[in-house]
Amino acid sequence: MAGPFQAFRRASEIDRRATSYTDPIERLRYLRRATAQCPSRWRWIPCGVLVLVALAWKSDALVRHPKGTVPQRPSPAKPVPIANVWPVEQTREFDLYSNGLRIENRLEVSNEPRLYRLISRDSEAPGPLRSQPAGIVYHTSESDQAPFEVEQKRALQRIGQELLLYVRNKRAYHFVIDRFGRVHRLVVESDAANHAGHSIWADSKWSYLDLNNSFLGVAFEASMHAEQSIITEPQLHAARALTEMLRSKYNLPAENCVVHAQVSINPSNRRIGWHTDWGSGFPFREIGLPDNYQVPIPSLYLFGFEYDPAFTAAAGPDLRRGLMSGEDRIRKAAAERGMTPAAYRGFLQQRFRDALSAVQQRTEGKENTNESN
Amino acid sequence: MSRTEATKSEVIGLDIGTSRIVTARRVNNEIKYSTQLNAFVTIPYSRMTENMLQKEGVPFAIEGDEILVHGNESERFADLLNKDIRRTMSRGVLNPDEPESVRLIRQITQLLIGNFEKGQKVYFTVPAAPLGSEENLTYHEASLRRVLTDSGFEVKSVNEGLAVVYAELESSNYTGIGISCGGGLCNVCLSYLSVPILSFSIPKAGDFIDASAASVTGERPNRIRILKEQSFYINGHFDSKLQQVLSVYYDDMIQSLVAAVKNAFQGPRNLPKLSRPIPLVLSGGTAMPKGFRERFEAVLQASDFPLELSEIRMAADPLTSTAKGALVAALAEM
Numbered sequence: 001m002a003g004p005f006q007a008f009r010r011a012s013e014i015d016r017r018a019t020s021y022t023d024p025i026e027r028l029r030y031l032r033r034a035t036a037q038c039p040s041r042w043r044w045i046p047c048g049v050l051v052l053v054a055l056a057w058k059s060d061a062l063v064r065h066p067k068g069t070v071p072q073r074p075s076p077a078k079p080v081p082i083a084n085v086w087p088v089e090q091t092r093e094f095d096l097y098s099n100g101l102r103i104e105n106r107l108e109v110s111n112e113p114r115l116y117r118l119i120s121r122d123s124e125a126p127g128p129l130r131s132q133p134a135g136i137v138y139h140t141s142e143s144d145q146a147p148f149e150v151e152q153k154r155a156l157q158r159i160g161q162e163l164l165l166y167v168r169n170k171r172a173y174h175f176v177i178d179r180f181g182r183v184h185r186l187v188v189e190s191d192a193a194n195h196a197g198h199s200i201w202a203d204s205k206w207s208y209l210d211l212n213n214s215f216l217g218v219a220f221e222a223s224m225h226a227e228q229s230i231i232t233e234p235q236l237h238a239a240r241a242l243t244e245m246l247r248s249k250y251n252l253p254a255e256n257c258v259v260h261a262q263v264s265i266n267p268s269n270r271r272i273g274w275h276t277d278w279g280s281g282f283p284f285r286e287i288g289l290p291d292n293y294q295v296p297i298p299s300l301y302l303f304g305f306e307y308d309p310a311f312t313a314a315a316g317p318d319l320r321r322g323l324m325s326g327e328d329r330i331r332k333a334a335a336e337r338g339m340t341p342a343a344y345r346g347f348l349q350q351r352f353r354d355a356l357s358a359v360q361q362r363t364e365g366k367e368n369t370n371e372s373n
Numbered sequence: 374m375s376r377t378e379a380t381k382s383e384v385i386g387l388d389i390g391t392s393r394i395v396t397a398r399r400v401n402n403e404i405k406y407s408t409q410l411n412a413f414v415t416i417p418y419s420r421m422t423e424n425m426l427q428k429e430g431v432p433f434a435i436e437g438d439e440i441l442v443h444g445n446e447s448e449r450f451a452d453l454l455n456k457d458i459r460r461t462m463s464r465g466v467l468n469p470d471e472p473e474s475v476r477l478i479r480q481i482t483q484l485l486i487g488n489f490e491k492g493q494k495v496y497f498t499v500p501a502a503p504l505g506s507e508e509n510l511t512y513h514e515a516s517l518r519r520v521l522t523d524s525g526f527e528v529k530s531v532n533e534g535l536a537v538v539y540a541e542l543e544s545s546n547y548t549g550i551g552i553s554c555g556g557g558l559c560n561v562c563l564s565y566l567s568v569p570i571l572s573f574s575i576p577k578a579g580d581f582i583d584a585s586a587a588s589v590t591g592e593r594p595n596r597i598r599i600l601k602e603q604s605f606y607i608n609g610h611f612d613s614k615l616q617q618v619l620s621v622y623y624d625d626m627i628q629s630l631v632a633a634v635k636n637a638f639q640g641p642r643n644l645p646k647l648s649r650p651i652p653l654v655l656s657g658g659t660a661m662p663k664g665f666r667e668r669f670e671a672v673l674q675a676s677d678f679p680l681e682l683s684e685i686r687m688a689a690d691p692l693t694s695t696a697k698g699a700l701v702a703a704l705a706e707m
Contacts, residue, residue, distance in 0.1 A: 011566065014566055015546055015566060018546045018566070019546065024543035024701065025701060025704045025705050027543055027546065027547075028539060028543070028547060028567055028701060028702075028705040029705045029706075031546060031547055031566050031567040032567055032705060032706075034566075035566050035567060035568045127689060128686045128687050128688070128689060129666070129686055129687070130684060130686060131683075131684045131685075131686075132652075132683050132684045249649070250683075251544070251545070
């Protein structure tokens with residue numbers, strides 16, 4: 001068994017390493033070099049039985065084709081590696097994964113199948129249709145909170161159960177992490193959930209509008225107004241395991257794992273932060289992600305959105321830095337074009353209207369902009 | 374692209390398809406494409422016609438008592454003269470009925486590439502052998518290789534389906550299925566970590582649809598092709614005779630393609646044990662009508678397809694993805 005086992009290990013390693021190459025040519029160069037070193041029987045499946053391993057898929061999000069027309073966002077200094085997580089046991093009741101994650105399936109429900117059109121971030125030209133999630137949006141449920149104490153266990157259980165039924169009824173999130181750290185699958189991952197209808201995010205290649213369709217919604221049973229810490233230790237542990245699994249399963253780039261406050265918008269007044277959950281305090285590093293708070297907010301510098309004092313009050317210092325760097329980008333881009341920041345913002349807002357119109361054409365007739373907190 | 378720019382490109386990706394020849398070049402970190410129809414039309418020779426074509430900058434060649442207008446202009450002249458265009462290739466390989474095919478491919482290629490330095494590297498696409506056939510494509514590949522080498526290029530071939538994977542599936546580490554639906558063939562390749570695991574072609578593609586529809590409607594195949602590319606979409610409705618006929622033959626082609634793909638991946642020797650769903654990308658001019666992807670997906674889902682797919686999507690630009698893939702392959706070897 002040594003041969004196949006070696007191939008198994010090698011393929012996994014090659015796959016993981018390849019994802020660290022952001023340039024497509026470099027990645028292909030590496031893969032061709034690496035696979036050329038494998039035994040010939042490994043290279044050609046028809047020649048023998050092989051065990052191919054878990055593939056960590058990535059959305060087109062990580063493809064980088066720098067262009068000069070739109071300000072580019074800095075990539076993280078080092079790509080955050082994606083752990084290799086695979087299913088150990090899958091039943092109707094629960095799924096168990098190799099990193100210890102257990103997902104309860106009892107309340108699983110379907111919704112509209114996920115299908116969305118990518119929008120080129122450079123030109124707003126419609127891109128290909130996708131049915132695979134592009135990232136994760138983290139939420140808080142903003143539901144009732146009983147003190148996390150042994151005397152309150154019945155109340156904690158009752159409130160948690162009520163929340164799950166409410167979320168299921170509203171198709172509000174794909175996953176809810178209850179206060180004991182149990183992960184519940186509510187809306188199946190192949191379908192959209194109503195978690196972030198009016199929303200914008202962008203990675204280095206694509207812009208995403210209406211993240212109900214393109215991103216998975218993960219909610220913590222938690223409140224930003226809690227007197228104790230926002231989430232419990234078991235929730236933190238579960239969030240890390242769930243994030244690892246989802247990133248491994250769909251090869252989600254770390255830059256597309258963000259919080260609701262970063263993506264939520266109000267299109268009617270063109271301001272960001274319609275929802276402000278996780279505007280501060282999200283434990284990015286503890287769940288294995290880079291501090292994405294510092295990423296400039298795409299709705300600001302790609303589509304000319306603004307923000308108000310209520311949002312800055314809700315935003316923590318990290319998110320405020322993201323706001324500032326977004327503003328810097330607008331100023332620099334305006335100067336490059338010989339425009340005032342206000343005029344440039346107007347130009348960006350027109351881009352938003354065009355992009356929104358393109359998305360609405362696609363989703364015409366579909367009411368999918370409901371959202372929960 | 375100007376010819377001056379062409380000389381600055383390190384390498385060139387060249388897709389020699391039955392219907393079109395496409396070049397892809399990287400200039401100033403951007404990929405630029407040029408396209409010409411891989412077709413020609415003949416006009417009786419006269420000095421006056423020759424002068425007129427020269428004056429208009431129309432590419433042509435003289436063969437005996439005929440003038441051969443080739444490339445994009447062939448379509449316009451065919452329409453003017455109420456003739457059908459002729460193809461240098463048929464069913465994905467050199468057309469045995471057209472003795473001038475090699476010469477014309479050389480001329481169309483040079484028209485696209487323009488001036489270049491001797492030794493310019495060109496990666497060109499070649500189809501895979503038809504499924505279940507022992508027929509090999511050595512002659513076709515060798516002929517193209519000779520044409521290009523004689524012209525002064527340094528050449529290497531790339532499988533057409535693999536080129537689609539290289540163009541489109543970097544996000545899955547070049548793992549997945551690339552399908553190019555061209556004029557003569559549909560090429561399919563399953564790649565794992567950039568390594569082609571299985572590739573084949575089926576000889577039912579755009580030309581089959583055009584010729585079949587032409588025989589039913591009485592239109593010329595070229596006219597059918599133009600109408601198909603301009604306005605046809607697959608939506609299950611039959612608003613006109615042409616729409617109905619094209620829908621029928623498109624469905625036939627899609628059914629054949631799905632059956633072939635399913636059969637190829639069903640054999641236990643060929644079926645890799647992938648523990649994750651893999652993406653499938655459709656490209657090529659024949660896959661472009663609106664509704665093609667949806668129809669393909671529906672037929673595939675009804676077929677009990679043996680591999681789990683994460684998505685079925687269209688290439689970003691179905692007409693240029695194969696040339697782009699050839700360019701990506703070339704750049705990766707620099």
